[in-house]
Amino acid sequence: MRFLKETQNGQRIQPNGKIIRSSTVDSYETLFKHIQNYQVSRHKVLRINDWDYLNTREKIAETNYWKRFYFDFTNYLFYELDHHDNHVGQQMKLLRAFFMWLEKEFILMPGSFYHQFYKTHEDIPVIVLTPERLSFLIHNKEFEQSLDKRLRKMKDMFVFGCTTALRFSDLMALNFTNIETIGKNKYVVVNSQKTNTRSRIYLPDFAKDILHKYRRRKKSLFPPISMVNFNIAIKKIALLAGWTEEITKTRSKQGTPVVHYKDATKKTNYRFCDSISSHTMRRTAITTMLRMGMNEINVRLISGHKANSTSFYRYVNYADGFIDEEMDKYYAKLNSIYPSL
Numbered sequence: 001m002r003f004l005k006e007t008q009n010g011q012r013i014q015p016n017g018k019i020i021r022s023s024t025v026d027s028y029e030t031l032f033k034h035i036q037n038y039q040v041s042r043h044k045v046l047r048i049n050d051w052d053y054l055n056t057r058e059k060i061a062e063t064n065y066w067k068r069f070y071f072d073f074t075n076y077l078f079y080e081l082d083h084h085d086n087h088v089g090q091q092m093k094l095l096r097a098f099f100m101w102l103e104k105e106f107i108l109m110p111g112s113f114y115h116q117f118y119k120t121h122e123d124i125p126v127i128v129l130t131p132e133r134l135s136f137l138i139h140n141k142e143f144e145q146s147l148d149k150r151l152r153k154m155k156d157m158f159v160f161g162c163t164t165a166l167r168f169s170d171l172m173a174l175n176f177t178n179i180e181t182i183g184k185n186k187y188v189v190v191n192s193q194k195t196n197t198r199s200r201i202y203l204p205d206f207a208k209d210i211l212h213k214y215r216r217r218k219k220s221l222f223p224p225i226s227m228v229n230f231n232i233a234i235k236k237i238a239l240l241a242g243w244t245e246e247i248t249k250t251r252s253k254q255g256t257p258v259v260h261y262k263d264a265t266k267k268t269n270y271r272f273c274d275s276i277s278s279h280t281m282r283r284t285a286i287t288t289m290l291r292m293g294m295n296e297i298n299v300r301l302i303s304g305h306k307a308n309s310t311s312f313y314r315y316v317n318y319a320d321g322f323i324d325e326e327m328d329k330y331y332a333k334l335n336s337i338y339p340s341l
Contacts (some may be wrong), residue, residue: 003098004032012101031094038076048102051111059111066113074120074254084251084258089120122252127275128284131291133243134162138206143241151240154233156210157222161281162288164188164201165303168230168278174221179211186211197304231277238273245272286312 006012007028010019039045046069049062070092077083077091099114129137136143137159144152161171170190180187186203203211214221225233246269250257262270282303289299299305305312 003101004028027090028094031091034077034081034091035073038073041076041080042072048108048110051109062111063113066111067116070117078253084253085120085122085255086124089118092117093119120252120254122255124251125249126283126287127272127277127280128287129162129280131288133241134159134284134288136241137162137237147237147240151233151237153223154225154230155237156213157225157230158234158237158281160207160210160222161278162284163204163207165199165282165285165289166190166201167192167282168227171281172220172222172224175219176215176217176221178221192304199302199304201302227278234276234278234280235273238276239271241273243272243276246270247272247275249275 003012007020007025013019035046049058051059051062054062074088074092077088096114096117096119099110102108102110137155144155147155157171160166161168164171166174166188170192174188174190178188178190180189180200186208188201188203189198190201191198211221217223249260249270251260252258260270262268262274286299286303289302290296300309300312303312
């Protein structure tokens with residue numbers, strides 16, 4: 001397919017002139033595979049007609065054809081492949097981009113039906129460490145010594161990520177050229193691989209101590225590891241730390257929440273340690289900064305979020321949830337007044 005090849009080789013660019021990110025290219029490849037497998041599953045080959053050459057009856061038939069496709073294809077993704085709102089919504093967004101490309105590059109008018117390929121969305125709960133748990137990983141030397149050598153390295157990487165708000169890809173790409181020293185102060189200076197935004201992050205003493213441990217490394221700051229193996233390691237660290245309280249995990253299909261169990265047969269819930277991943281680092285850093293009173297503008301400068309970023313305000317709303325603790329203290333004080341009257 002020409003569309004996919006031009007996306008892969010960089011001939012297609014974003015409206016702002018920037019190249020399409022590799023992660024987006026991967027998403028287009030996933031969509032292509034989904035459509036191929038869907039056609040095999042349904043024993044059909046999709047076709048596209050030029051709207052300008054259709055009569056009224058044919059236009060009605062064409063619109064109904066693509067309406068049926070939308071509902072059948074999304075049901076295929078939801079219920080046969082067991083995907084959820086975010087994934088299915090992304091696939092439909094990319095499919096709309098393909099139809100817009102047809103109009104622009106081929107001057108082929110497919111019709112306006114593709115504007116009704118709705119982009120479903122769900123807000124997945126943010127899993128973060130509390131400041132108390134982050135502090136435990138930073139300062140509890142007895143726990144650190146109880147870990148084997150490999151897990152100690154993974155803990156160092158996890159703590160560094162929870163401090164700097166870096167994505168896993170940016171963390172793994174760090175080397176000592178990203179470290180800037182001004183007097184006694186050290187900073188991490190990095191351009192995000194995902195958003196190409198530049199961040200300069202001040203490092204506290206415990207983060208500088210982590211750097212000192214790996215000062216002899218040459219090619220990268222931290223030992224190389226895949227995201228899959230990193231996630232396995234930090235889940236084990238959380239388990240050893242005793243963070244095993246159960247949490248209810250839900251995902252949405254067409255706006256309807258569906259409970260996900262660790263063991264569907266026994267209906268066993270996930271534990272907190274099961275839900276930690278590399279994404280927890282960035283989320284923990286941002287919410288901890290906000291919770292500790294750092295100005296939102298400064299947090300965005302560190303995280304690389306734009307001023308109107310909806311994803312950033314998910315962190316803000318989550319951090320605001322910690323106000324509940326202060327409200328509990330307020331109500332406790334209020335209730336304590338009555339006996340003294």
